[in-house]
Amino acid sequence: MVQRSDSIIVGIVSRFMVPLIQLFALYVIAHGHYSPGGGFQGGALLGASVLLLRLTVGEQPSNLVFHKKYGTPMSGFGVFIYAAVGVAAMIGGGVYLDYANLPIAGMEPAALRSLGILLVETGVGIGVMATMIAIFDDLAKGDFHD
Amino acid sequence: MKLLSYILLLTFGILLIYAANKLPTRGHPDNPINRDTSLAGTPAASAHYIRNAEKEMHTPNVVTTILADYRGYDTLGETTVIFCAGIVVFLILRRQRDGSKV
Numbered sequence: 001m002v003q004r005s006d007s008i009i010v011g012i013v014s015r016f017m018v019p020l021i022q023l024f025a026l027y028v029i030a031h032g033h034y035s036p037g038g039g040f041q042g043g044a045l046l047g048a049s050v051l052l053l054r055l056t057v058g059e060q061p062s063n064l065v066f067h068k069k070y071g072t073p074m075s076g077f078g079v080f081i082y083a084a085v086g087v088a089a090m091i092g093g094g095v096y097l098d099y100a101n102l103p104i105a106g107m108e109p110a111a112l113r114s115l116g117i118l119l120v121e122t123g124v125g126i127g128v129m130a131t132m133i134a135i136f137d138d139l140a141k142g143d144f145h146d
Numbered sequence: 147m148k149l150l151s152y153i154l155l156l157t158f159g160i161l162l163i164y165a166a167n168k169l170p171t172r173g174h175p176d177n178p179i180n181r182d183t184s185l186a187g188t189p190a191a192s193a194h195y196i197r198n199a200e201k202e203m204h205t206p207n208v209v210t211t212i213l214a215d216y217r218g219y220d221t222l223g224e225t226t227v228i229f230c231a232g233i234v235v236f237l238i239l240r241r242q243r244d245g246s247k248v
Contacts, residue, residue, distance in 0.1 A: 033205045038213060040224075072236050079229045082222050097218040099203075113203035117214040120221070127225050131232035138239040 004058035014056040018065075021049040029125045033114065039124025043078075046125065047132030054136065071134030078127025085119050191216075 005011060022045075029042030053062035086097040094101025099116025100109035107115070170177045184190045199211040213221055 032210050033207055035207065036209070038210055072232060075229050075232045079222075079225050082225055086218070086222070097222070099215060110202055110204045113215055114205050117203065117205060117210060120214050120218070121210075124221065124225050127229055131228050134232045135235045138235045 005056050010056050014052050018049045018053055021045055021052070025049065025125075029121055030118070032121050033117065039121035040128055042121075043125035043128025044132065046129040050129070050133050051136050054133075054140070066133055068137050071130050071137055074130030075127050075134055078123045078125070078130060081123030081126065082120050085116055085123070089116070 025042045025045035027042075028037035028045060029039060032038035032042070050062065050066045053065055059068070085099070085102070088103060089098045089101045090096055092101035092103035099113040099120075102112050102116055104112060104115070174180065178185060179190075179192060181190055182193045195212055195216060196208060199208045200206055203211055203215060205211050
């Protein structure tokens with residue numbers, strides 16, 4: 001049973017913070033090659049930013065950012081990206097999840113493996129974000145007051 | 147009964163502190179985990195990762211290379227576990243909500 005916060009300050013500050021949190025989350029995912037971070041951390045930040053909106057501005061406005069019905073499908077899609085990268089490596093002639101054999105022409109194996117890590121981290125990020133939101137939406141029972 | 151718990155607590159506490167004092171120094175090159183070859187004589191994985199991670203995948207962060215590439219299966223499993231958690235909550239709670247339509 002989640003109720004929208006009635007405070008104007010809470011609403012405005014959270015709306016101001018959410019884009020910054022999401023930008024930092026994308027940075028954490030994309031910069032995982034060079035600094036601490038990666039798919040799990042960035043996905044948790046992305047999910048937390050949407051949950052902050054759910055708690056402060058209510059369900060209808062936060063559905064514009066991430067609609068309720070996409071939670072569970074997107075979490076499956078994140079895992080699918082990960083598994084599909086592994087299968088793509090098999091199509092390219094390697095073993096499962098061997099990114100050096102991804103079927104992309106004109107790239108050396110080291111660059112391909114770097115790209116494979118980024119793709120996989122993206123999948124993990126999408127999966128973690130969508131799972132957090134899906135669990136919250138299931139637990140909150142949809143009793144938002146707008 | 148309470149006395150017994152305290153005795154057990156104290157015993158295990160002393161045991162753990164005693165054992166922790168005998169742990170090898172962290173990061174010492176002679177530790178079994180940091181050696182080039184394992185005790186069985188086979189090449190050790192950690193030394194290979196640290197030497198070749200940058201060269202093999204142009205990624206300076208060794209943690210990321212181990213998480214996503216060398217140990218890719220493990221991370222795939224972790225992601226699947228998170229997905230399963232979401233699916234289980236979906237299956238248990240969503241069905242109840244449909245039954246008792248508000």
